[in-house]
Amino acid sequence: MIRLLAILAAVVLTAAPAGAASLIKGVRTGEHVGLTRVVVDLSGEAEWNLFVLDDPFRVVIDIEDAAWQLEARPDPPRGLIRDMRYGRFAANTGRLVLETELPVLAERQFMLAPAAGQGHRLVIDLRPASDTEFRSARNEAVARLTSPPPARPAVRDLGAGVPPLPPPRPATRMTVVVDPGHGGVDPGALGVRGTHEKQVVLDVGRRLRDVLVATGRYRVVMTREDDRFISLRDRVEIARRARADLFVSLHADAAPRRSVGGAGVYTLSETASDKETEALARRENQSDLLAGMDIAGSADEVTNLILIDLVQRETMNNSARFARVAVDEIGRTIELRSNPHRFAGFRVLKAPDVPSVLVELGFLSNPDEERKLISRDWQDRVARALTEAIDAYFRLRQK
Ligand SMILES: [Zn+2]
DSSP, X not given: OHHHHHHHHHHHHHSOOXXXXXXXXXXXXXXXXXXXXXXXEEXXXXXXXXXXXXXXXXXXXXXXXXXXXXXXXOOOOOTTEEEEEEEEOSTTEEEEEEEESSOEEEEEEEEEOXXXXXXXXXXXXXEEOXXXXXXXXXXXXXXXXXXSOOSSOOSOOOSOOOOOOOOOOOSSOEEEEEEEOOBTTBOOSBXXXXXXXXXXXXHHHHHHHHHHHHHTSEEEEESOSSSOOOOHHHHHHHHHHTTOSEEEEEEEEOOSSTTOOOEEEEEXXXXXXXXXXXXXXXXXXXXXXXXXXXXXXXXXXXXXXXXXXXSOHHHHHHXXXXXXXXXXXXXXTSOEEEEEEEEEOOGGGOOTTSOEEEEEEEETTSHHHHHHHTOHHHHHHHHHHHHHHHHHHHHHHHO
């Protein structure tokens, strides 16, 4: 991307401004607590129009009667910004597109008059937005963009252009809770090269959310969207409160032997399928202890048959059904371990009314797998495979 930016910058630097009133001379980015600031340096005052679009999430800024004439390469994307593109949009409109990992909105946007040796500056502060806030802002933008003929046809669309209206949504969307394991003080498993399980599973979780939401068939609730600690009980509670139709907990394992590898799908059971899985459940169940939470009095839930008997059979059957489908689907994309569907007393899978599975994506203790687990391409493929599995599961249930 940096190279592409450099090429673009070179092209734009030499392009003659098309008689626009202002020149766009620079783009700077900075990080502040909870905000990412974007400063656009201009040769004069200008009108601008900011809107958001999704799939991927992005903020589009059209600066009226302005032409690009950068004096320096724009700052690299940072903070909430994942990628940046810019260029001429309509005859006299300069467009800046900021692609973001998560839904964001502009907390503030204002023009600063020249001061302290600096010229006119358009300042935009971006902040993370809730799904609801973002959706309403996006719908507003789409409605505006698709209403009566645009005043000027686009000369070249370097940004989003006008997206087609989304297809009508089915009346009820299934709710999927995506649960990236660990977080905050609890890093989870550690990779040979220092990768933290909590980071890998958050990355995959976000991608899974994006792919699921893009289908238009799911409402997605994340148990965490950043690096924070959430107790196992709270994760279960989030799923129940969301009245989730499915709960998918994402993890990555570590083993003493580096050669051990492969993904597995786990469900709740009063008896563990094997010693190894029993030990895995014990490790995963320690999350609360690591965070210094007192789970005295509930620690024995893991082996408490009476409590587990309260778990509805139906829920457990559905969990197992999803696990089987998931093994089939992700097995096409990533390597599975032997007997990929296993079970034990995982505390995070204990919602009595929400079918729940835990996916161990691979082993961070295996150098080859660690490399894959942190690759964006691999993470994307896993997110798509899990989405296929979720689709297949709900298709089955509708029969
Ligand atoms: Zn884990």
